[in-house]
Amino acid sequence: MSQSNNRLAYIYVFLGASLWGIIGIFVDNLSQQGFSALQIVTVRVISASIMLVAFVAAIDVKLLKIDWMDSMSFIGTGIFSTVFFSWAYFTAIEEVSLSVAVILLYTGPAFVVVLSRIFFGEPMTSRKIGALVLTLFGCVLVIKVFPINADRISLYGVLVGLGSGFGYALYSIFGKYALKKYHPLTVISYTFIFASIVMLPTSGFTISPQQLQSQTVWLNILGLGFFPTALAYFLYTMGLSMVESGRASIAATVEPLVATLIGVWLFNEILTIFQIIGMLFILSAVVLVQFKRIGGVRN
Template sequence: MKKILPFIMIALGASLWGIIAVFVKGLGEYGLTAMEIVAARVFFAAIFLVLIGIMRFRNCFKLESASDIRLFAGTGILSIVFFNYCYFTAMNQISISMAVVLLYTAPAFVTILSYLFLKEGINLGKIAAVAGTILGCILIAGVTAGSSDITLFGILTGLGSGFGYALYTVFGKFALRKYHPFTVTLYTFLIASVFLIPVTRLWTKAEIFLNTEVLLLSIGLGFVPTVLAYFVYTWGLEKTDGSKAAVIATVEPVVAMLLGVTLYGESLGAVQIAGALLILSSVIIVNLPARRKNAGMVDDSSKLEH
């Protein structure tokens, strides 16, 4: 049991990310926009992280330099805010299944961005993964181009979520050179909250948040598929190989697809499924050979933002 428990925890963390649509759809039904939902998520996540930090990570609050705020502006604003906005918008424009699959184009973006900005090497496996991802997107976009349930804006925001997700890895790697993963996570959500609350003027929706269901959905969004999912995933990651964790984590889109089919009556065609499988296979290809060294740090930086 001790040997398989880390795998179970990784799968549980990824599954919790996969149910995020329940909270997003629920809040959307009360008239909250995608950006307001993002603001609610980062605000409540920040509260939970501060409380956890006080109890367990008091030494992780201090920054070495005030100028390092720019690193967390990168992870918090350029990544978290942009990624979540695109992801939540895509869920309302296209199916949950397709939104989460397009999110998983992130490893292809990571490969390209890491090559350009982090001077990381690129090999045939990575090139094949990028090509597979592009082909998968073409299959998804091409076969559904005439469908009223799929919009070009939905596909673009879905790809935008993958790009925003990838940006976190780039900024996160720089931040993790100096700071503990919890410090990076904490300041990421704090900066995102400080930025988003005045931008969205969330206080003008105070009356809506007095509704018990809206409040519970907001708290749940900030805790279950955010803080809890991250800690569960990280616990498992610390006790297993990073490349295995990356493969197990692909349970997330599977859970999201099942959720879309069972709760929201979504359906997938054969070509859509083929495109989705191409993208997920590319995720496995790009992770398996490259993440055996320093797997913990790399995988922490790629998963913190969820």
């Protein structure tokens, strides 16, 4: 891959992850309107799937044609990843607190690096390991995980939290397989179609008509389905199609950085010196993971 295409791939990943970082705006608004966590996941995946299918049908309906023998890839991205990691993440928040749940979720890049080594033969380089360490420490500082309230920590919560990181990682693995044969728009469309098939009967029918009567609710549902979902996944998947899974996943850890900055901008939160240091760690990891060779030596 040329250097310019390599940069473009990371720009896609960075923009997609940045859009993931604004999800809290819509989730907070819908929560205030009485939506439960799983109901929010449901409206997210259903609205995204409707928008994606409509868009793809309008520009090239052939992109919606798949070999149903390849359904396992989309079951992987839609159900094993999107649905499972959402359930595990929300459960972890209830069990161990938001800060610890976020850190456990961001074990995802480590899972991606290991799984990519196993399934795709991607090298486990010192540069990737260094970037993972920077990412972990950066996230710990940005999310202000310390001091940890030991009374809130449970073994079940930790295991479910690690499960959320594993589920988060599976999108990059199954997505990479699907991208060998299909366009990124096809991959994300069927990701959310399969996710919707699961979420509609389990949580969708719990949404009452009264919850959908407000214009504000619909604006937030559409915003949630488009910006941090359909568009974000499209940009990330475009980047994933151009670089190694492990590198894309590490670069995507700018998400908590963006989420923190959103909190500062919208909710007047105050950044601590440790959060600023954490942001520098994350940005350093994103820069570090982009370079493959120094002086002709693979890193």
